[in-house]
Structures are given as C-alpha cells and as structure tokens.
Amino acid sequence: MMQSGRVITAFGRHFTVKLQDGTTRHSYAKGKKTGICVGDYVHVELIGQDEARIVDILERKNLLYRSDEMRSKQFAANVDILFIVVAVEPNFSEDLLGRALVGAWSAQIKPIIILNKIDLSSNYQAAKDRLKTYLDLGIELIEVSTLNPLDLKEKLLPILQDHTSLLLGQSAMGKSSILNVLVPAAQAHTQEYSVALGTGKHTTTTTTLYELPEINANLIDSPGFQSFGLKHLQLNEVIAGFPEFTPYLDQCRFYNCQHLHEPGCGVLKALAEHKIAAERHALYERILLECTAPERY
Numbered sequence: 001m002m003q004s005g006r007v008i009t010a011f012g013r014h015f016t017v018k019l020q021d022g023t024t025r026h027s028y029a030k031g032k033k034t035g036i037c038v039g040d041y042v043h044v045e046l047i048g049q050d051e052a053r054i055v056d057i058l059e060r061k062n063l064l065y066r067s068d069e070m071r072s073k074q075f076a077a078n079v080d081i082l083f084i085v086v087a088v089e090p091n092f093s094e095d096l097l098g099r100a101l102v103g104a105w106s107a108q109i110k111p112i113i114i115l116n117k118i119d120l121s122s123n124y125q126a127a128k129d130r131l132k133t134y135l136d137l138g139i140e141l142i143e144v145s146t147l148n149p150l151d152l153k154e155k156l157l158p159i160l161q162d163h164t165s166l167l168l169g170q171s172a173m174g175k176s177s178i179l180n181v182l183v184p185a186a187q188a189h190t191q192e193y194s195v196a197l198g199t200g201k202h203t204t205t206t207t208t209l210y211e212l213p214e215i216n217a218n219l220i221d222s223p224g225f226q227s228f229g230l231k232h233l234q235l236n237e238v239i240a241g242f243p244e245f246t247p248y249l250d251q252c253r254f255y256n257c258q259h260l261h262e263p264g265c266g267v268l269k270a271l272a273e274h275k276i277a278a279e280r281h282a283l284y285e286r287i288l289l290e291c292t293a294p295e296r297y
C-alpha cells in the first residue's frame with residue numbers, strides 16, 4: 001500500500017518517516033535511490049507493521065548542503081526559516097554568520113538572527129555593535145536568554161508556527177540550550193552518534209526534525225553542524241547572499257562581471273567609496289573562489 005509522509009531522521013540509508021496518520025516507520029530507500037534527506041516529503045510502500053520503503057521524493061522547495069572537510073553533502077530539504085544562533089559571548093564568527101546568510105538567501109530561506117545570552121550584560125552592547133552590519137541588511141534579530149525560557153518561548157514560538165525552521169550555530173552559542181527549551185523531548189537526542197560503516201570508523205551526525213504539534217511547527221537540528229556547503233552555488237546565487245551589492249550591479253560594464261577585478265565594476269566602485277563593507281566583499285571573494293575551485297575527493 002502507498003502512503004505519503006515526511007522524513008524526520010536520516011542515518012546513512014536508514015530513515016524515519018512520519019506518515020500522515022501521525023505514526024512513524026523505520027524506512028529504507030528503494031533499490032539504489034539516493035539523496036533522500038530530512039525534511040523530504042516522500043511516497044512510501046508499507047512493509048509489515050512498522051517498516052516502509054521510500055519509493056519517491058516529492059518536489060522540493062529547497063535543498064541545503066552541509067560542508068565537511070572533503071565536500072558538500074545534502075542534508076535538509078523544504079526549509080522556510082533559518083535561525084542563526086549567535087551569543088553575547090564567546091565572540092561569534094562573522095565569517096560563519098556571513099556564510100549562513102548566503103546559504104539562506106541563495107535557497108530562498110528567510111534568515112533570522114538569534115542573539116542568545118543577553119543576561120551577560122557587560123558584553124551585550126559590544127555584541128550588538130558587531131551585529132549592526134547585518135541589521136542594516138534588514139535581517140530580523142531576536143534577543144533571548146535560555147535563563148529566561150518563558151520569554152524565549154514567547155518570542156520564538158509565534159515565528160516557528162506553521163513553518164519548518166532550521167537551527168544553526170557554531171558551538172558554545174547555546175544552540176542545544178535553545179532547542180531544549182523549545183523541544184524538551186529533544187534532550188535525549190542532541191549527542192552525536194558514532195557508527196562503524198564498512199571497514200572504516202566514521203563519526204556521523206544525525207539530522208533530526210522535531211515536531212511542535214500544538215503550533216504545527218517543525219524544527220530541524222543537526223548536531224555538529226556549523227556551516228552550509230556553498231560550493232555548488234552559481235555566481236548569481238552567491239551574489240544573492242550579498243544584497244547590499246544589488247544597487248550597484250547594473251553599473252558594471254560587463255554583463256557577466258564577477259565583481260572581483262573587472263574594470264568598470266559598480267560593486268568595486270561602491271567598495272572603494274566605502275558604501276560596501278570591506279569584510280563583506282572579502283567574504284564574497286572567498287566564497288566565490290571556493291565555488292570555482294575544483295572539488296577534492
């Protein structure tokens with residue numbers, strides 16, 4: 001019998017699929033089918049009482065990649081909102097924040113920055129100052145402390161409602177603490193798993209989609225996940241990650257300008273006039289060079 005459902009965990013070739021009746025099934029990919037990931041809507045064939053075989057992936061709204069040392073791997077699909085968790089302390093990386101924004105905007109996902117640990121008041125203003133560049137881009141900022149869980153829920157639950165959101169943050173920003181406030185049932189699952197695959201030992205992380213049924217919300221967490229893979233992006237997708245370039249793009253002399261060294265480039269002119277932040281253009285250049293470098297295997 002065929003049914004539709006959504007992939008809520010992925011672990012190698014093993015998946016958990018939540019069916020429309022609310023039950024979950026341990027599922028396998030049919031034959032050589034690959035590329036199934038958390039957040040995918042799928043068709044399954046039911047097998048026995050509690051297993052299923054995934055036969056089809058329905059069309060995706062978007063698909064996100066995580067980077068590892070070697071290359072990018074797809075890991076989540078059909079995401080509406082990206083929450084980027086930064087903290088008053090320790091200092092957050094602007095490189096990672098900028099990359100997360102490129103990942104979100106290139107995939108038509110709304111980014112929202114969560115500034116956590118606002119109870120640490122002595123460094124609060126410095127953190128706000130470092131965020132100014134991003135707030136000037138029009139990104140929404142939510143300020144929370146996990147020491148005040150009621151306030152945190154009051155601020156975040158209305159945004160989560162009716163959407164699939166992804167939580168991202170470099171370590172020590174408080175991502176697990178926030179997840180545990182929003183989804184108490186997540187507590188047991190936030191550690192990383194290690195499995196033996198074939199002859200070699202690999203450390204693998206499980207991406208999990210948590211449900212908040214009262215508000216029809218889904219929250220995806222991927223332990224150990226700090227940065228999107230961006231190497232698959234095309235030039236126009238990287239540029240979409242730098243919305244402050246937009247007003248100058250039509251001033252470039254060449255229609256295929258990469259805004260790196262070209263004469264008559266509107267973006268470089270704006271950079272020279274300090275209308276574009278130097279660190280932002282430097283990040284653009286780093287990402288673009290990574291995208292055009294050959295992949296290593």
Ligand SMILES: Nc1nc2c(ncn2[C@@H]2O[C@H](COP(=O)(O)OP(=O)(O)O)[C@@H](O)[C@H]2O)c(=O)[nH]1
Binds near residue numbers: 117120144169175178
């Ligand atoms: N003062 C303060 N500490 C926090 C807050 N949220 C998390 N922490 C602490 O920050 C550290 C890192 O938190 P954790 O949730 O493990 O961060 P993760 O690495 O991003 O998952 C832990 O010691 C937490 O207790 C907060 O709102 N205020």
Ligand SMILES: [Mg+2]
Binds near residue numbers: 175176177190
């Ligand atoms: Mg954590």
Ligand SMILES: [Zn+2]
Binds near residue numbers: 260264268
């Ligand atoms: Zn240009």
